[in-house]
Amino acid sequence: MKPASPVITVTLNPALDKTVTIEQFEYGGLNRIKEMRTDAGGKGINVAKVLKQFDVAVKALGLTAGYQGQVIRDQLEKMGINSAMIEAAGETRVNLKMVDESTKQTTELNEPGFTVDDVLLDQFRGMFKSKAAEASIIVLGGSLPPGTPPDYYRSLIESAREQGIRTILDADGEALALGIEAVPFAIKPNIHELEALLGETFDSMEQIVGAARTLIDRGIEYVLVSMGAEGSLLVSKSEAVRASPFPITPVSTVGAGDSMVAAMVYSFLEGKSVEETARWTSAAGTITASKPGTQVCTIHEVKQSLQLVTLTHY
Secondary structure, three states: OOOOOOEEEEEOOOEEEEEEEEOOOOOOOOOOOOEEEEEEEOHHHHHHHHHHHOOOOEEEEEEEEHHHHHHHHHHHHHOOOEEEEEEEOOOOEEEEEEEEOOOOEEEEEEOOOOOOOHHHHHHHHHHHHHHHOOOOEEEEEOOOOOOOOOOHHHHHHHHHHHOOOEEEEEOOHHHHHHHHHHOOOEEOOEHHHHHHHHOOOOOOHHHHHHHHHHHHOOOOOEEEEEOHHHOEEEEOOOOEEEEEOOOOOOOOOOOHHHHHHHHHHHHHHHOOOHHHHHHHHHHHHHHHHOOOOOOOOOHHHHHHHHHHOEEEEO
16 A cells, blocks of 8 residues: 655744743743753644644654754654754754743743755755655745745745645745745634734734635635634635634643644545534644643544534634
8 A cells, every 4th residue: 555645844944942931920030940841843843743643644844953953853753753854054043932820821032043045945945846746735834044035935835836735834924925925725824924914903703704815815725813812713715614712721832823734734634624624723722732842732632622612604
């Protein structure tokens, strides 16, 4: 039997996510760390971790640099995630995530990352094109490292489209705006990224649905908008479904959006309906938000929670 085509994730600016837990943060004062953990991170890597939990064949592509890049590669190998990383000069960034137990809020301090040049980007583009031929779906996510032209995601999406491969883009700012010009199969902006993309502020769910539909009109098949505690909205050509999450005690929101992307990938592979996909993405993101660091949901946890998600059609 021919093995299943893997999902490919792209993380051009990975990080070691260092998560520290503090009982009550005192601005300008001394704060003692209660707990600390370090995880391989970056949007594409986080998506790969969830897909591994979902028993989906996945391969993580990206760039790494220095000692911290080796730590990331070692962690991926330990998790059983196949990867192909091109080595850059410099050092992979460390992103600090501070969880305040008193407010249940996570504050993020992200480094910019190593600087890349055209030679390295051309090398990655060549690897991407060769690996894309074996992929079922490609997920491109996260910030671009310094030195990367803002239209780089667009060029990768165009390359995948030429080979008939579906892509999912999870980026923000100019990388998102230029990326959607290549018409990815799906995108996952959060509400703030959607507002910035379209230059609007939304006051109602109907306005958000309308905004997502303008992107659908450009040829994108699915728009998944994450809205934090307000849930998420999944829009296709024919449907718009809001998923309201079940109550949890949030521990770390890092990776919640990436878990939603992974659940969307899984739903596409399984041929699930828009309604089912809305349930899966909401449950996955919610469960991950209840876990420390960048630990992610398991497929068993998601399946147990699907019926706790409330759906509203628009």
